[in-house]
Amino acid sequence: MDFEYSDSEVAFREEVRNFLRENLPPKAERDRNFLSTWLAEVRARGWVGFSWPKQFGGSDGGLIEQTILKEEMALAKAPPLGSSFMGLAWVGPGIMQYGTQAQKERFIPDILDSKVTWCTGYSEPNHGSDLASIQCKAVRDGDHYVVNGQKTWTSGASWSDWIILLTRTRFDADAKHQGITCLLVPMDAEGLEVRPIENMAGDRHFAEVFFTDVKVPVDQRLGAEGEGWSVTVSALANERSSIGEVTAMFGKLDTLKELVRSTTKQGKPATQDLKTRRTLAMFEAKIAAMKYNGLRYLTKQINGEPLTSETSVNKLHRASLEIEMDDFAVELCGQAGLQLPGGDNAIHNGRWAKASLSWPNVVIGGGTPNIQRNIIAERLLGLPKD
Amino acid sequence: MNFGFTEEQNLLREQVARFMQEVCPISKVREVAQSANGFDAALWQRAAELGWLGLTIPEKHGGIGLKWIDLTVVLEESARGLSPLPIVSQALAAAAILRCGTASQQAQWLPPMARGEAVYTLALYDDPNWIDPAAVTLTAKRTQDGIVVNGTKAFVCDAMAANYYLIAVRVEEELALTAVPRDSVSVTAQPCMDTTKPMASVQFDEVSLPADAVLPLSTTDLSYLTDLGAVAITAEMVGAAEAALHMTTEYAKDRIQFGKPIGRYQGVKHRLADIYVDVESFKSLLYFAAWTVDDSPDELPRAISLAKGYASDAFAEIGIDGIGLHGAIGFTAEYDIQLYLKRSKWARPMYGDSDYHLDRVAALGGL
Secondary structure: OEOOOOHHHHHHHHHHHHHHHHHOOOHHHOOOOHHHHHHHHHHHOOOOOOOOOHHHOOOOOOHHHHHHHHHHHHHOOOOOOOOOHHHHHHHHHHHHHHOOHHHHHHHHHHHHOOOOOEEEEOOEOOEOOOHHHOOOEEEEEOOEEEEEEEEEEEEOHHHOOEEEEEEEOOOOHHHOOOOEEEEEEEOOOOOEEEEEEOOOOOOOOEEEEEEEEEEEEHHHEEOOOOOHHHHHHHHHOOOOOOHHHHHHHHHHHHHHHHHHHOOEEOOEEHHHOHHHHHHHHHHHHHHHHHHHHHHHHHHHHHOOOOOOOOHHHHHHHHHHHHHHHHHHHHHHOHHHHHOOOOOOOOHHHHHHHHHOOOOHHHHOOOOOHHHHHHHHHHHHOOOOOO | OEOOOOHHHHHHHHHHHHHHHHOOOHHHHHHHHHOOOOOOHHHHHHHHHOOHHHOOOOHHHOOOOOOHHHHHHHHHHHHHOOOOOOHHHHHHHHHHHHHHOOHHHHHHHHHHHHHOOOOEEEEOOOOOOOOOHHHOOOEEEEEOOEEEEEEEEEEEEOOOOOOEEEEEEEEOOEEEEEEEEHHHOEEEEEOOOOOOOOEEEEEEEEEEEEHHHEEEOOHHHHHHHHHHHHHHHHHHHHHHHHHHHHHHHHHHHHOEEOOEEHHHOHHHHHHHHHHHHHHHHHHHHHHHHHHHHHHOHHHHHHHHHHHHHHHHHHHHHHHHHHHHHHHHHHHOOOOOHHHHHHHHHHHOOOOOOHHHHHHHHHHHOOO
């Protein structure tokens, strides 16, 4: 056991820190061109798709360097390294693993260069957690598929350029998992319609997406026909370490402590309230547990041992922390905690109130907590499937 | 960057696991727990021969000179089978002598400890639920050539088995540890719900102790020894909690109700998944805390308070739910899961409960 970094790892961390000092001005000083300059600069350094193979335009970055890069970016509260979160998180890795040479050349550079934004067409009105039962239909017709059906809860659909779409190409009862095919579809395709959905926080991040006789050329199929489930599972399994989230949550905890220091409860300083102190300490324990769980799993990976479903452990912690930390702040501040951005007495400009209505983005988006519990119970504890 | 165990540590882990299976299975644990002193001299001698009793004692004093992270491996594995060996008491007493003793006191006491010729135990606080220098209230009077102690140390682990006690006392407002041989005190066993962790009170009736049996104890020393106690107890909690999870999981796979193994029902499997999350998490926190003892001592207070603050309540819930998921059979004396419930209740207050440790985390974090 040791927590020392090698000379080259230390040098890499220093390189990232120096870059951030020079290229990340305080928010108030950022002009209109900041984001495009930022994206070009991090791309030029090879930090976008850092872990991807060099042949696809990545940097073959090692596991520890990836961790360092994420940690430093999160510490500096830097913007994302690319414009397409989903493109970098699973569409790109999926195309690298299952795509044809032509698909790789066509799609990968645009993801790395932040030219194209991707959204994900998985969930349907009747099939969310039970993803393998999707019904959106794709019928082969010569050199293209004709897609009919509906997706929903599609985050970013309104501003994305492309969608990675799960469709059903076989309908016989035995073919639940085998009958799924993955297609790559431009959002301006004829017959594709996006209808934004307002969420409880008043935002329009997600949308319904309707497909009416949408023609998709066969060369935009990812993987073989009927192989869509494997494409999805391996893409979702392309888990990143949780170090970025951990660093961000330690930062959030510090902000919560500041809030506690400036707040009274029943007329007394909130810092003296035992329940408040205990709650904050338990947040700290869970975030620290995520950190050290992540380091144990990272060590396993470095030693060449495969990770199975251990990442579900930190996902469950993150889900409860996402809900509880914002809710704690709202409750702590009483009626002032209820005021949204713009309110005269809004706390931290309504940040906590807004966040306490936005947690499903994270908590439900990547598989609900109960699905994570099923994964742990069945794959790690060996309990029988439902 | 490596948060894993070495090959040697993995071999040590296997050695302890084998010992627990072959030499000290749960039938043996129950037998020792029922015996008069809750102690088995033959087992103790085996442990000494395997080097476990001198693990953290320097080589010059006859030990092996390893670190607390190595001791953690032994404690975790032996607690998986609820070992009745007083290794925690011995290791804490050794740590106290190393921290507070003079060179000659160390040379006198440590070698027989490493050889297993004596059982030592450490007793710090008199208040049953208060971690603070003021909670050391047993007083001693200074005499010309030492101290005289009168009174009772009420909560002393493994006191029936011990040959020597390291007892915290207050000498004219100064804290001190005093090394007391068994034959100079009277010891009264106390019925305790966890019979694998025997507890007794130690009575002092005008007990005179020479100056060379007295060790100075600063409040920093007291805090340090308390933290080590929490590391040792939490290491045992990790092993015992994992065993309780394993037993309950296996039961859920086998037990058929409504035509299916109960482990298929989400009410059962989700609780087991949550237990897995908790055990993984306080295990990670504990490993880090155990590493800090020798390699980054400034980080020890926060690290161990995070670990024990999390583990104390989580393990207590695992104990209760372990019984609950077993149903009535878990309630029987014959079934082993109940022994783990008792261990979880025993471990909760030892060297600070969650209220103490979480409040300390808040204080160390600037609140």
